[in-house]
Amino acid sequence: MLRGMLPRMQGLRPGVWTARAPVPLCPIWQRPAFKIVDPSKIHMSFSTSSGGQGGDGKDPKDKASGAPKKKPARKRPANMSDDIKPVGESIMSELGEVKQQDAKTRPKPKAAFPSNFIVMPLLKRVPFPGVVTYANAFQQSTLDSLPKQIPKHVALFAVKDTVREALKDPKDFQLTGVDQLHNMGVIAEVILTDKNQFKCAIGLHRCIITGVVPKEPTLTVKAKKVESFPVDKNEITIRALTSQLARKVQQMLLQYQSSPFANNVFSLVEASKSYMQEVGGMADVIVSQCTVSSSEIQQALETLDVHKRLEIVLTILQKEMQLYELQSQIGRQIEEKSLKQQRKFFLTEQMKTIRKELGMELDEKESLVNKFKDRIKNLQLTPAVKKVIEEELAKMQALEPVSSEYNVTRNYVEWLTSLPWGVYGEDSLDLQKAQKVLDEDHYGLKDIKERILEFIAVGNLKGTVQGKIVLLVGPPGVGKTSIGKSVARALGRDFFRFSVGGMTDVSEIKGHRRTYIGAMPGKLIQCMKMVKKSNPVVLIDEIDKLGRGYQGDPAAALLEVLDPEQNATFMDHYLDVPYDLSKVLFICTANVLESIPKPLMDRMEVMTIGGYVPDEQVTIARKHLIPQIRSECGLLSTQAEVSDTALRMLVRSYCRESGVRKLKQHIDKIFRNVAFKIVDGKSAKGKNKIAQPIRVSEKNLVDFVGKPLFTSDRYYALPPVGVVMGLAWTALGGATLYVESATDPYQHKHADLKTTGQMGDVMRESTNIAYTFAKTHISFLAPGNRFFESNSIHMHIPEGATPKDGPSAGCTMITSLLSLAMDERVVDNLAMTGEVTLTGKVLAIGGVREKTIAAKRSGVKVLVIPSANKKDYDEVPANIKEGIKVHYADYYDDVFRVAFPNLSKQISKANMIDMMRDSGMARAKA
Numbered sequence: 001m002l003r004g005m006l007p008r009m010q011g012l013r014p015g016v017w018t019a020r021a022p023v024p025l026c027p028i029w030q031r032p033a034f035k036i037v038d039p040s041k042i043h044m045s046f047s048t049s050s051g052g053q054g055g056d057g058k059d060p061k062d063k064a065s066g067a068p069k070k071k072p073a074r075k076r077p078a079n080m081s082d083d084i085k086p087v088g089e090s091i092m093s094e095l096g097e098v099k100q101q102d103a104k105t106r107p108k109p110k111a112a113f114p115s116n117f118i119v120m121p122l123l124k125r126v127p128f129p130g131v132v133t134y135a136n137a138f139q140q141s142t143l144d145s146l147p148k149q150i151p152k153h154v155a156l157f158a159v160k161d162t163v164r165e166a167l168k169d170p171k172d173f174q175l176t177g178v179d180q181l182h183n184m185g186v187i188a189e190v191i192l193t194d195k196n197q198f199k200c201a202i203g204l205h206r207c208i209i210t211g212v213v214p215k216e217p218t219l220t221v222k223a224k225k226v227e228s229f230p231v232d233k234n235e236i237t238i239r240a241l242t243s244q245l246a247r248k249v250q251q252m253l254l255q256y257q258s259s260p261f262a263n264n265v266f267s268l269v270e271a272s273k274s275y276m277q278e279v280g281g282m283a284d285v286i287v288s289q290c291t292v293s294s295s296e297i298q299q300a301l302e303t304l305d306v307h308k309r310l311e312i313v314l315t316i317l318q319k320e321m322q323l324y325e326l327q328s329q330i331g332r333q334i335e336e337k338s339l340k341q342q343r344k345f346f347l348t349e350q351m352k353t354i355r356k357e358l359g360m361e362l363d364e365k366e367s368l369v370n371k372f373k374d375r376i377k378n379l380q381l382t383p384a385v386k387k388v389i390e391e392e393l394a395k396m397q398a399l400e401p402v403s404s405e406y407n408v409t410r411n412y413v414e415w416l417t418s419l420p421w422g423v424y425g426e427d428s429l430d431l432q433k434a435q436k437v438l439d440e441d442h443y444g445l446k447d448i449k450e451r452i453l454e455f456i457a458v459g460n461l462k463g464t465v466q467g468k469i470v471l472l473v474g475p476p477g478v479g480k481t482s483i484g485k486s487v488a489r490a491l492g493r494d495f496f497r498f499s500v501g502g503m504t505d506v507s508e509i510k511g512h513r514r515t516y517i518g519a520m521p522g523k524l525i526q527c528m529k530m531v532k533k534s535n536p537v538v539l540i541d542e543i544d545k546l547g548r549g550y551q552g553d554p555a556a557a558l559l560e561v562l563d564p565e566q567n568a569t570f571m572d573h574y575l576d577v578p579y580d581l582s583k584v585l586f587i588c589t590a591n592v593l594e595s596i597p598k599p600l601m602d603r604m605e606v607m608t609i610g611g612y613v614p615d616e617q618v619t620i621a622r623k624h625l626i627p628q629i630r631s632e633c634g635l636l637s638t639q640a641e642v643s644d645t646a647l648r649m650l651v652r653s654y655c656r657e658s659g660v661r662k663l664k665q666h667i668d669k670i671f672r673n674v675a676f677k678i679v680d681g682k683s684a685k686g687k688n689k690i691a692q693p694i695r696v697s698e699k700n701l702v703d704f705v706g707k708p709l710f711t712s713d714r715y716y717a718l719p720p721v722g723v724v725m726g727l728a729w730t731a732l733g734g735a736t737l738y739v740e741s742a743t744d745p746y747q748h749k750h751a752d753l754k755t756t757g758q759m760g761d762v763m764r765e766s767t768n769i770a771y772t773f774a775k776t777h778i779s780f781l782a783p784g785n786r787f788f789e790s791n792s793i794h795m796h797i798p799e800g801a802t803p804k805d806g807p808s809a810g811c812t813m814i815t816s817l818l819s820l821a822m823d824e825r826v827v828d829n830l831a832m833t834g835e836v837t838l839t840g841k842v843l844a845i846g847g848v849r850e851k852t853i854a855a856k857r858s859g860v861k862v863l864v865i866p867s868a869n870k871k872d873y874d875e876v877p878a879n880i881k882e883g884i885k886v887h888y889a890d891y892y893d894d895v896f897r898v899a900f901p902n903l904s905k906q907i908s909k910a911n912m913i914d915m916m917r918d919s920g921m922a923r924a925k926a
Contacts, residue, residue, distance in 0.1 A: 113187060113205075117155035118146065119219045120188075120201065121175050123164055126297040127156035127186040128288040129203045130281055139173055143198055145218045150190055150198055155207060155223050157185035161295055175219055177212075184208050184302045187225060206301065228280045231306040241310040242279055248317045249286060256324040261289050280306040283313045290320050365401060368410065369393055372417045380422025385577050389416050412514060415521060415575065418529050424583060425533040428492035429460040441486040442479055443620045446877065448472070448607055452487055465491065467535075469562045469586045471543070471601070473593055474609030475730075475850075477659020480589040481541060483609075487587065488537035496527040500558075501542030504549030509557045511574035521574040524561060524581065535583035543600075544590035555597050562586060562603045610849040611658020611734065613856055613880050614651045621647050625664050633671040638693055640674040642667070645698040653708035656857070658734070658850065670696055670704045715798065718828060722820035724899070726812030727833040727854055728804070729847030734854030736831065737797060739809060741816040744792040751789055757797030760805025767795060769838055770813035777814070777840070777892070778821050781903070787821040808845040810836035811864065814892060815899050826899040831855045832864035832889075840892040844868035852876050855884060864889055864898050 120142055127133055133156060135143060159173070163180045167173055175181075185208075188201035211222040231238060252261060287300045296316055303309040372393060381389070392413045399406040428434070434456050438449045451470075459465030472480040481497070488495035500508075512519035520526075527538060546555045560566045561581065569578035588604060590596060612620065626642060655662040674694045696704055715738055716723060722741040727734060744754070753771045755764060775788045795813065797804055811834040819826055833851055835843040844866050852873065855863055865873060867888040873881075889895045897904040 113153055113225060114151075115222055116213050116220050117153060117187065117207075117223050118151060119175065119178070119181070119221055120146075120154050120156050121173075121181060122156060122158050123170055123173060124294075126158045126288075126294055126301055127188065127201075127203050128284045128301060129186055129205055130285050131203045131288045132200050133188065133203070134200045135198050139170065141171075141174065145175075146198060147218065150192060150196070152190060153204075154188055154190055154201060155185055155209075155221060156188050156201060156203065157181040157209075158294060158298055158301075161293075164294075178209055178219070178221060181209075182298055182302075184226070184298075185223075186301075187223065206304075226304065228278075228304050228306055228309075231279060233279060237307060238279060238310070241307070241314065242282070245283070245286070245310060245314060245317070248314060248321070252317070252321060252324070256321075256328065259324050260291070261320065261324075280309060283309050287313045287316055290316050291323070292316050292319050365397065369397060372413050375417040379417075379420070382421075382578075385416070385421060388577055389413065392416070408514065412574075415525070415529070416577075419525065419575075419579070420528055420532050420534050423533060424535045425493055427459060427465045427535075428490070429456055429465070431456060431460070434490035437490040438486055441482060441489075443623060444612060444616050444877075445479070445483070445609060447875070448483060448609060451607055452490070456491070465535075465585070467564065467567070467582045467584050467586070469564065469588070469604045471588045471590060471596075471604035471606045472609055473590050473606060475611055475658035476591060477657060477661030478609045478611060479659070480609060481539060484537060484539035484587040484589070487585070491537065491585070493585070494531035494533055494536040495539070496531055496536050497539040497541060498523045498527070499541040500554060501545035502547050503554045504547040504551055506552030506554055506557045507573070509554055509561065511572040513573050514576070519574055521572050524570070525572050525575060525579065528579070534580060535585070537585045537587065540586060540588045542590070543588040544592055544595045555600055558600060559603065562588075562600065564603075608849075611853050612660065613853050614648065615879060617651045617655070617660055617663055618644060618647045620660050621650075621663055621667060625660065625667050629664070629668050629671050633668075633675050635671060635675060635678075639678060640671060640694050640696070642670065642696045643698070646696050646701045649698045649701055649708075650705070653710050654705060656710055658853070666705050673704045719826060719830075721823055721825055722816055724812050724816045724819065724826055725831045725858075725860070726809050727831050727851035728806065728808070729850050734847060734850030734852070736854055736858050737804070737809065737812070739812045739816040740796045740798065741820045742794050742796075743820065744794050750792070752792050754792070754794045755796070756794070757799075758803045759797065760803065762807050763797075763805050763809060766807050766810045766835070767813055769836065770810055770817060773836060773838060773840060773892070774814050774817035774821065777896075778818060781818075782822065785821060793817065793820065807835040807843075808833050810834060811842060811889070811892065811895050815895065818896070818900075822900075822903065824900055824903060827862060827901060829859060829861035830864070830899060831858070831860040831862070832895060832899070834864070834866045834889060834895070836892055842866045842889045842891060842895065848872035849876050849880075852880055852884070856880055861885060862898065863887070864895050866890075 120138060122133065122137060123139065125133070125137060159180055160182060163173075164170075184206060186203040187205045187207045188203050190201050191199045193199045206226040206228075207223040208226055209221045210224050213220040213222060233239075252259070283300070283306070287297060290297065296312070296319075300309055300312045300316065303312055372389070376386070376389060392409055396406065396409045396413060399409065431453055434453060435449070438452065442449070455468060456465065472483060474480055484497065485495055503509075507522065509522045509524065511522040511525060524538070527536065528534060540558075543558075546558075548555070560570060564582065567581040567584070570581045571578055593601065593606070621642075622644070630637065630640060650663060650666055654666055657663075674696075677694060702708075719725065724739050726737040726739055728737040729735075753767065755767050759767070771793075778785050778788065795816065797809075811832045814836060815826060815832065818824075833845055835845060837843065848865065848869050849872070851865075852863070861884065863884050863886045865886065865888060867890045870888055873886060887894065887898045889898075
């Protein structure tokens with residue numbers, strides 16, 4: 001049957017194996033009715049017509065003798081599998097030990113087999129009867145384990161998929177037991193080389209393992225030969241299956257002639273003729289050449305029912321055809337794509353050549369050079385830059401486009417000609433317009449707005465606004481970044497922002513050297529190319545969070561950028577020519593000044609942005625945040641309203657911060673909730689319509705944002721003895737800070753002071769100073785008071801999970817200790833701040849504005865600050881100072897009179913001065 005397929009392939013295309021004369025296709029059981037052409041008579045056809053070289057179907061004759069020419073013996077195909085070969089081919093072409101016989105004359109071997117067999121496992125293939133397995137199909141460890149006297153017969157078994165998949169490297173496989181193998185395999189006859197070494201094994205019969213022979217150096221099993229179930233060749237089902245199998249094989253031979261399956265089957269037809277007389281044997285030989293999964297091929301081996309085996313082989317062949325079809329499609333697609341690209345390339349080159357010959361178009365290199373020259377016509381280049389560009393253009397013309405140096409030079413000239421050399425935007429110097437823009441974008445911030453307007457006024461008088469370096473310092477959420485955008489809009493300049501927070505690479509600022517692959521300029525040069533102007537507003541964000549790594553120190557690189565004396569000739573590593581940044585307005589932002597290097601901070605003009613008081617936050621929410629967020633949520637003013645009382649409650653109980661970032665998040669949460677209720681239909685009576693707007697008030701605010709996060713900023717409505725409210729500065733703004741002192745009744749052995757509350761080193765030193773001064777001071781106030789001599793005191797600063805440090809709590813600590821010693825409460829609504837020396841001198845502190853805002857937020861009515869900070873307090877806006885009575889302290893006795901007015905009245909002024917003089921704390925009077 002399979003032999004009948006060969007003549008049909010005659011004349012299909014050059015290089016195909018064909019038979020000389022057509023033989024009719026017939027069922028396998030009728031094979032004796034015809035004889036297969038001897039392989040020596042199979043020849044190659046190099047024409048598209050049927051027949052031989054002459055096209056008439058006759059053998060070509062030798063011109064001298066007239067006898068037919070002898071055809072050379074057919075060679076084994078080059079892409080044939082090396083692991084599994086058909087029996088006939090291996091014997092005819094290599095072994096030579098077994099002679100081919102006709103199926104009718106060759107008797108079947110009936111030699112007795114031994115019961116014990118050495119096991120030879122196969123990792124990649126499944127053995128079959130009638131198929132030769134060569135030595136290279138086995139692991140080297142398997143061949144090495146064979147005894148010197150190799151037995152005549154061995155058992156071949158395929159390794160289970162689970163064992164094979166668990167191997168990282170097939171060389172690591174070691175046969176340890178039969179549980180690694182499939183139970184059914186093949187009894188094979190061993191063929192040795194001339195040197196008595198293993199050459200191959202010819203599969204003879206199926207077998208199953210019945211036991212293991214113990215105490216053998218090589219795994220030896222007891223195996224039993226298994227025969228296929230008897231089958232009637234003339235049964236209609238078998239005839240149909242074999243015919244279908246023949247058609248499948250013929251289809252694969254015709255459609256996929258270059259596949260390994262097709263190349264192997266040509267040899268199988270003649271070489272395995274005797275074994276393929278049986279229907280099951282034909283299925284075995286065919287399925288052995290398939291490349292599907294080992295588990296499916298093993299299933300064909302284990303199927304003894306020939307009917308089912310044929311069905312399995314047909315299914316495997318169908319999958320094999322699908323695989324070849326997919327491979328063929330992929331190959332065609334790649335070939336078509338390659339041909340299409342090649343054709344396009346040739347046509348493009350031809351078109352370029354034709355256009356160039358006709359003078360219609362220049363080549364790519366000349367076009368680029370002309371483009372670069374056109375760019376620099378309108379630029380005000382310095383002589384140094386112009387010289388560099390001309391040299392690079394000359395170099396570019398001398399290089400070939402395929403050269404790597406050509407692309408480097410091209411990119412460099414591209415950057416040089418893309419920068420706005422000497423191109424400046426026109427500034428808007430209208431003060432009224434600038435004032436309007438700043439007021440539209442920000443509420444409050446009077447000091448910052450005045451500084452910006454002064455800067456614009458100077459530019460108005462000079463006719464141009466020179467470059468400036470400004471540092472905006474303030475807590476998060478107060479609008480530092482948005483102020484930079486407003487300044488750019490007020491001046492009519494382009495705006496560019498980049499953050500340096502966490503930056504550790506100097507190349508981000510000064511660019512890479514051109515010697516590196518993928519080199520490019522730094523952020524500032526990229527900014528100039530993007531905005532197409534040399535005088536934009538550049539915002540350098542988070543300058544207090546600069547990093548430092550092995551690539552260099554970015555803070556040091558910024559020294560050149562932010563120095564007015566140096567940035568006129570800023571040298572980027574990539575450009576390697578000076579660029580003028582003196583007209584750029586640099587605005588930097590930071591939360592704290594302590595982490596900014598001093599040399600860098602000296603180059604900037606510092607503008608401090610304090611936090612907002614509650615009234616300002618409510619106004620900002622009403623004028624700016626609510627309209628913006630309501631619009632973003634797709635709501636109308638008639639659909640949602642937020643009352644002023646609800647906003648005040650938000651500020652007081654949910655958003656205690658210096659900025660408005662948290663406030664914006666909570667308002668956004670409110671409007672999202674409102675949008676959900678409207679869409680859900682809970683408050684709607686029609687499509688996109690509601691009868692009444694959803695009103696958010698103080699009463700129902702909890703339904704929208706949850707329970708309040710803060711109940712009160714004050715721990716005590718009336719502070720008890722030993723408790724005094726202080727003020728602190730943090731990166732988020734000002735905050736209140738209570739100092740509590742109490743006696744420890746169980747410490748009677750010695751008097752001492754114990755402190756808690758995560759105090760830093762500076763604050764612990766302040767407690768020691770306060771303790772010493774309090775003991776000294778009470779000896780003058782009440783000479784008979786021996787409180788500190790007989791009591792152990794514990795001082796605590798609440799919120800122990802929050803680290804605290806700084807010297808400004810000295811006044812508060814002394815007042816707390818004296819309140820405890822004299823059993824006297826301080827006045828109500830009192831807060832104080834200031835550092836105290838051992839002699840009682842009150843020193844200046846920082847963050848007056850933030851601390852005043854914290855006092856205002858907490859309802860403080862009486863405030864004590866150092867006299868040296870009077871100028872700072874005068875700069876605090878009037879709306880923040882409203883309702884607060886301030887007292888300035890030069891020495892601690894000024895603080896004592898405010899905190900303990902009743903005790904101060906009992907001590908005459910003269911006695912107080914005498915006591916101060918005696919203790920070395922008298923003040924110098926003019």
